[in-house]
Every structure is written in structure tokens, then in C-alpha cells.
Amino acid sequence: MPAQKTVPKTPAKVGRPRSSDKDKSERGDRILNAAEELFALHGYDGVTLRTLANAAGVDVALINYYFGPKQQLFDTVFKRRAQILNEQRLTALQDAQQEAAPGVISVEKIIEAFLRPLEVAQESDDEGWKNYCALLAYVNNSAVWGPVLMSKHYNDLVDVFVDALREALPQSDDADLYWCYHYMSGAMSLTFANTGRIDKMSRGLCRSDDFRAAYDRMIPFVAAGFRQVCGEH
């Protein structure tokens, strides 16, 4: 009985998978998604490649095959959604500016353009956006990653929004403007982090993942702060 060489019914454990197998080639995406979630929750050092491989349903060696060493994987995860987010915020700002023209755009509208796309992302069907936002919180608050990754991928956007705010607040001093931006960034980050702490603090009255509630209040809160510090004194 000669061994039947072609197409054994049991799929091989090793080697390239048949393209007919579902869950075929998007293994790279599965890795990125799992990495996003785990890095956001446990930080860079809190995630081992074996844990990650397990979560993604993939062999450890495959991570290196697709994304190189661990640091490079982290970079890739962080970069993936940055561009999309920046575009959405820029579009929102331009729309608001167009709508206000030829008059001056209000501080609220600028803040809204900056923050609202994040609510949309966090509430989207793609659960990954929620994880990415939590990752953003981790990176933004980290003295190791923050100055590197945030500056690299988000500084251009910051410039555009600070320009818009400067125009809307003509009396403002630049240092005031940057500090206020910093407060906004902090408030936003803690919302991203989605830690569940406000649930405990408020004894269930507020929910960490009620992003609608979070942003509806955050926008007027931040706008008022800007006006107070950067407005007519």
C-alpha cells in the first residue's frame, strides 16, 4: 500500500497551511489585535511573547517572522491606528472651520473636533479601537515611550490644533496654550485608560465605559478651562 502523497485528509500540523483553511492569512492581524489588547492592559514588559502567541492562537515563532523583535512589534501596533485617527480629527477640524467661515471658529468647536472622533472610535464595533485608546493612555503617561512615540506620531496634529486655538483665543500666551493642551491631554488619557475607577469612586453612578457621558462633559469642561486661562484676562 503505497503512501498516498497528494492531499492527505488530516491537515498537516507543520508547514504552510492550505489556502482553503479559513482563518488563513490574517494571522498577522490576529497578532496585532491581541498585542494591542495585551500591551494596553499590561504594558510592554507585562506581556510575554508566549502569552501573546497564545492569545492570538498562533505559534511564538510566527510573531518574530511577521514583525521582527518585540520592540518593533510594539512600534507597529502603536503606529497602525495613529494615521487613521489623525486624519479623522483633521477632517473634523476642517469641517468645523468651513462651517464657521467667514467668522471665527469657537473654542468649543475646536475641542469638539479634537475629542469627538475618540468617542466614536471607542464606541465603534471594532473593539480594537478601545484597546488602542487604552494603549495610547499607557504610552502618553510613560516617561520611556511617551516622548518618543507620541512626538513621532502626534506632534504634527498638535501643531494644527494649537494653531487653531491660538486664532480662537487671540489674547493668549503660547505657554498658557500648551499647558492647557497638556491638561486636556491628561483628562483624555485617563478616560482612555478605562480603569473602572470612577465606577468605584461614584459607587456605580458613573461608568468608565460610558464614553458618551465622558466626552459630553469633557468638551465644555476643557473649553471653559481654555477660556479661563487663555482668554481675555
Place this chain on the structure above:
Amino acid sequence: MPAQKTVPKTPAKVGRPRSSDKDKSERGDRILNAAEELFALHGYDGVTLRTLANAAGVDVALINYYFGPKQQLFDTVFKRRAQILNEQRLTALQDAQQEAAPGVISVEKIIEAFLRPLEVAQESDDEGWKNYCALLAYVNNSAVWGPVLMSKHYNDLVDVFVDALREALPQSDDADLYWCYHYMSGAMSLTFANTGRIDKMSRGLCRSDDFRAAYDRMIPFVAAGFRQVCGEH
């Protein structure tokens, strides 16, 4: 030549050190201080006991001897300065309330009592306070540690301040109040984190470690936000 048993001039490498040796028994403190700094910078998983022992100038085994397993050490570090901080903020609030009596205390004064002790801490000669604040930022933004440690050590304080704010803003809804507190907490955390990002964003105009500048603007920013969201609508 019989070995001289008593008091060899070279101090033994092993065994209990002579009490005459300077840097004697505050080895426990040295461990806590180094742990504070390293945990704040790299997070729980980013610090190995050997790195820590090296930074503290101490043998690895000594960490376990004094503080038990790693998690327990982390708890101890976090708890150490929490009580002190809480007391200072409470005193500041009571002083402000007494000064305002019998009238109503202003939102600004309450926020000031909450935030200013942190500026004092971060600028104090004891460098450890700066590290502790950075650790606070890490814990506050962590979904793993935040709900556990923050709630355990800071929820009582939150209650007192929210009560004061509720009284100063009689029209306020409780959910609004907690969300605004959350924004304040986020702005504060990012300032703690001291990442150096604002330096890059502002091209050197603002400095991350200029805490005076940070809090002088943060207090009116936050107060205005509270008033906008929780004040008379």
C-alpha cells in the same frame, strides 16, 4: 601564626555588618527609595529585583528578607507616602474652610487645597516625592493596579473633597461632579508623569518639571471647568 579571631581589620563580606559601619540599617529605606524611582519609570514588570538591588546597593536576597515577595514590596512603596499626602491635603482643605467661614468656600480654594500640596511635594528637597508622584500617575492610569490601590488608599480623601465641591456648587448633579473630578485627576496625573513631552511639543517654551507653572495654570483651568459643568446652567 594563629589566626586572629577578634575584629579583623577588613570587614567581613558576609554576615551581619558592624553597627559602626555607616550606611548601616537604613538599607530598607534605600530599597524603598530605589523601588519608588524604578517602578515609577518602568512600571511593575519593567523592574527586576536584581536591577533594583543593584540600584539600592544591596544584595537581592535582602529585598525579600525585608519586604517579602515583589508584589508586597510594590504595595509597601505605594502605601508609604499615601497617608502623608492625604493628611496634608485634608489640612489644607480645613484651613481653607476655616478661613472662608462663615461664608461659602469657593471652588478655587477647594481645588487649590487638593492640588497645591502636590506642587510642594514635587518641588521638595526630598527627590523621592517626585518619584512617588510619577508612580501615582502610573498606578492611576493602570487598569490592573488603579482600581485596587487608588481606591484603597485615596477613596476616603476623594469623598471629602467631593463633599466640599458639592457644597460649593449647590446646583450640581453628582454624576457631573464625579466626571469633573475624573478630568482633574487625569490632568494631574499627566503632570505627575513628568514625561518631558510638553517640552518637545512647545519646542522648549514649557518645561515638564516646572511644577509651579503647571499648577498655577491648572487650578484656574480646573475650577473653570467645574463651574461650567457643575455650576448654574
Place this chain on the structure above:
DNA sequence: ATTTAAATTCATCGCTTGTTGAATTGTCAA
């Protein structure tokens, strides 16, 4: 039909991890 390249698993490398037990030296009270 052959060859080349892509995608996957497996086994293993050299290190590092947190933790612990034993040995050593000093202090202090009895």
C-alpha cells in the same frame, strides 16, 4: 513538472527571572 518562495511548527539556545535555604557574622540580653 520543477523550482523557488512563503508560511508554519518545533526544538532548542543562552540568559534572566523571582524565590529560597544554608552559611556566616554581628548584637544583645541572660
Place this chain on the structure above:
DNA sequence: TTGACAATTCAACAAGCGATGAATTTAAAT
């Protein structure tokens, strides 16, 4: 002076780490 105890170092443990080279299977190109 002796004995209990405190403080320290050292060596080692089993487990886990990131990384990689070899083997294997399939797909695609020629």
C-alpha cells in the same frame, strides 16, 4: 560566656524569557 536572634551574602533552584535555525508543507512562478 553563652545563646538566641538579627542582618547579611552566596549559591542554587525551577521556570520562563526572547530569539533563531532547521525542518516541513503548501502556493506560486517558470
